[in-house]
Amino acid sequence: MTGVTRARWAIRLVAVALGLLVTRVATPWVAGRWAGRWLDGDAAMQLALAEELIAFEADDDAARATPATERFAGEWALVTHQMTALGLAQIALAHPEQRARLAPEVTRAALKSWRAEMRGFGTRAWGGEDALASTGSTHGHAYFAYPALAVGVARWLDPAFPAATAREHDAVIAAYERRLLASPTGLIETYPGESYPTDCAAVAAAIAVHGRATGADHSAVLARWARHVVDTQLDTQTGFVVQRMGWLDAKAHDAPRGSGTALGAYFAGFADRAVARKMTEALVAHESSFFGFAAIDEYGRGRRGAGDVDSGPVVLGVSVTATGCALGPLRAHGFRADFERVYRTTQLFGVPWRDSDRVRFVTGGPIGNAMLLAMLTSGPELAP
C-alpha cells in the first residue's frame, strides 16, 4: 500500500467517524426536541394531542349513530376510551383552567369504556357472567377495573357526572375492595383461575381514585395490596412484575415482564407512590439504549420470548408496550434523562404529525395515541 493510498483510507475512516459523531449528536437532538416540553407539562403540547383524542371520541359518537356493520368495541376500544379519559383528566389536574372544558370530555370517554359491549370479552371468558351484574360474586373480573378507574377520575373531576352510573361504580368498587381483602395473595382473578398483577394494580388504582372522588377511606385495602405486591408479585431478580399468576397460590404462570411492569407502574401510581417508584426503577434497570435512543426490555436477563397481545411486537428484546408505557412512570417519578431517551424512540417510530391544532402519532392509531396521552401527561394523578 503506497503512502497516498494509506492517506486516502485514513481520510475516509476519519470522515466516517466524524459522520457518526455528528449523527450521534444531531439525530437524538432532533428526535428529542419535544421531550423537554412534555416533561415540563407544556399546555399547548398536551392540548394538541388531547384535541386529537377529543375529535376521535366525537367521530366515534357519529359512527355509532349510523347503522355501521363494524363497531369499535372490545378490549382495544375499552382501553382507548379509558386512556383518553385518564389523559384528559391528568391535563385538567395539571392545568386547572382547562378543567371546566375537559371534565365533560373525560366523562364522555369514561362512560363509553363502561358500556357492556366494551367488556364483552370478559363476560364471554366468565361464561356469560357480566362484571356489573355480578358484584355480589366472588369472581374477580379484574379487567373491569380499567373502566372503573376511568369512571372514578370522571366522578372526581365532573360535578355533572350521571348519578345512576355513579351508583353502579360504588357497587363495583365495594366488590373489588371486598374481593381484595378476602384474597390471600393480594390478587383477584381477571379470567377464571388467572390473575394478572397489572390488572390488580388497576383495581387498586380504581379503589384509590374512588376514595378521592367520594371521600371514602380505602387506606386499609390499599396498604394490604401494596404489601402483597412487594412480597409476592415483584420478581426478586429483575424487579419486574410477574405477568400472570395463580390468584390463590401466587405461583408464576408467566415470566416477569416489562410490559406488565410499565403499565402496572402507571396504575400503581394512583394507589401507592412507593410501589410505583419501585416498579419504575426496575424499568430503568432494563433500559436498552443505542445512539441516544432507548427502549425497555420485555424480559430480564437470561429470558427470551416472543411478543403477544400484552407486549406488542418484541424486537431485539425490547417491546412496544413496555417502552410506550414506561414514559408515564418515568415522567411521573422524575427520571428525566431516561424519559428523554425513551421519548426519542417514540418520536422516531411514532411518526408524529401535526394537523392544524392537533398532534397525533401516526403509527399509534387511536389506542396508541390514547395511551401516549395518558403516559405523556402522567404525574398529577400520583397518590399523595
Add this chain to the structure above:
Amino acid sequence: MSLVPSGWRPPRSVVTLGVIVLLDLVVDALFAHATRTAGLLSPGGKPHVGVLALGVAAIVLRLAVGFVVPTVAVALGVVRLAERFGTRRR
C-alpha cells in the same frame, strides 16, 4: 452575480441523499393522510394492508434519514474537502 457557478451540477451522492429526504417527507405525508382517511385498522380490527405497508416504508425512510443520511453526508463532505485541500497543496 450567482452563488452557484454556471454549469455546476450537484454531485450524484448529494442528489441521492436529497431524494431520500424528499421521499421521507412525501411518504410521511401520504401515511398521515392514509391513516386519517382509512386508518391502520378497520373499526372491527381488520388490518388495512396498504396502509400498514406505507407505515413500514415510512419507518424505514425515517431510519435512513435519521442515521444513514447525516453520516454519509458528513463523511462525503469531509472526504471532498480533504481532496480539495490536497489538490491545492499539490
